[in-house]
Each structure stands twice: as C-alpha cells, then as structure tokens.
Amino acid sequence: MKIVLLGYMGSGKTTVGRIVANHLNIKFLDLDAYIEEAERMSVSSIFNEKGEIYFRKKEMEYLSEIFLIENSFVLSLGGGTPCFGTNMELINEKTKNSFYLNIGIPELVTRLMKEKNHRPMISHLQDQELTEFVGKHLFERSFFYNKAHHKIKCNNNSPTEIAEIIINSLV
Template sequence: MSNAVRIFLVGMPGSGKSTVGKMLAQKLELEFLDLDALIIEQEGLSIAEIFERRGQDYFREAEASALRSLESKPGGLVVATGGGAPCFLGNMDYLLSTGIAVYLKVSARELLKRFTDEELRVRPLLQNKSETELLAYLTETLAHREQFYKKAQVVVDTAGVSIETTVQVLEKQVLPCLHRF
C-alpha cells in the first residue's frame, strides 16, 4: 500500500465518520484527520463561530481549501469530512480523483437517535429545532446530499451495525481499492 493513500469518509453528521475513521486509520496504520478540526485550527474559530460570524458560504470555501491543503500532507490519511463537504465546490469529484471515498450510510431516523443534546448544540445547522423539525431537516438534507454521497467508491450501511463490524467491513471493501495508490 502506498503511503500517500487517502480514504475520505463521507456521510451525514452522526453517521460515524470520526469514530469509524479513527479505528480504520489505526487498523490500516494510517494517520486520522478530522476535516472540521483542521478548519478550526486554520481559522482559529469553532465551526459554530465561523457560521455565525462569516456565514455558510465562507465556511464552505474554508472547507474546500482545507480539503485541498491535504495534498501537501505526506503519508497516508483517513479523513472524516464534514457532512456537507462533498456537496459543495466540486469537493466530491476532488475526493474521487485523489482517493477513495467511503459513504457511511444511515437513515434520518437513525441519525436522530444518535444525536446527543451536546451535539445538537454545537452543530450550527441542527441547532434550535424541535424533534419534528430536526427529523424533517435531516430527511430533506439527506435526500439532497445522497446524490453526492452515492458517488463514493464504497458504500456501507451503518444502521444497527457496531462500529467494530463497520470497520471490518470497510477493511475488506477498501483494501482492494488501494492498489490504485
């Protein structure tokens, strides 16, 4: 396996990108990187502060820039992208051309079960919504984003599956794709 391999995890917030990504990186002996954490480091503001002070368009530009900055990072990476990252500024095409995109698929109803109150407070697009509004938002957002997510080379349904099992399935599905790198 080349040490320049890039595995990009895509999916909705709450789909398990960070949790699965950390375990997968460990198993494959690659570095794990959370794209949102990189943006926070580069901008010096939390994601919520970026949205509040500079707006979603600015955030999406910063996100695309952070994603492309990974090209200069040596070594292999497993990257947890933000939920909307693949849907803006040609990012999904970029992911597909520079690495392996993995879609962690989960239904809107399952996502709703996974969110803690703290997660709802820190995610700008999920804040201040009733449970009904949140489910409607997640359903609508997922319907829009899936056209991008489904372009991924690997799709894994994570509903009702343990993190460990998801990682094992990913290992089996991702390893054959790595020969490209």
C-alpha cells in the same frame, strides 16, 4: 493510502475513521477539526461570525491542502463537504477509497438529538422539526454521497464492524 469517509452528520465518520486509522497505523484527520485549527475558531463560530459561504470556501481550500501535503490518512469529512463546489470530484480523483456511511433517518435523528446543541446546522431546530430537516437534507445530499466509491449500510453495525468492512474493501 488515502481513505475518505463521508455521510450525514451523526453517521459515525469520526468514530469509525479513528478505528480504521488506528488499525492501519496511519494518520487520522477530521476536516472540521483541521479547519478549526487553521482558522483558530470553532466551526460554530465561523458559521455565526463569517457565514456558511466563507466556511464552504475554506472547507474546499483545506480539503485540497490535505490531499497535497498528506501521503497516507483516513479523513472524516463534514456532512456537507461532498455537496459543495468540486469537492466530490476532487475526492474521487485523488483516491479510490471514498466511503459513504449510509445511516437511516430514524437512527440519525436519535443520534443527533443527543448532540443537537453542538451542531450549528441543527441547533436552532425544535425536536419535532429535526426529523423533517434530516429527511429533506439527506434527500438533497444523497446525490453527492452516492458518488463515493463504496457505500456501506451502517444501521445495524457497530463502529468496529463498519471499520472492518472498510478495511476489507480497500483498493
């Protein structure tokens, strides 16, 4: 059982992923945490010291590695993971259980405002710039997100309700 959760930053991939993994009694993996452990530095530090291109290359390598060495898992991707290289093709080739957690812009902005300083892609933005940034970014990324096998509108659902939807949709 290989389950992959994707969506924009702040969409709840990690929170929901932990609930699903716990319910199914399988391993939970967060790709960013996996990268941080392997590289021995935070995602923010990798972005700042080595750049986004280096990060995206490593992200692709570690994603491939997870599919090779792990048998059953729930994997939470970084928001940009599906949008680079052949990541989305790899995901959909290796599992039929990819889920796009679709959250509207107003809800994303509300969530991200609270954790802006911990997110390298948005930490430099003024609060009023965040809505425009998220809207533009989500528009660009939605093409890739919509390649997921399952799409879940999550705005009015709790993480537990979203986890139940995922569990009930497993192939």
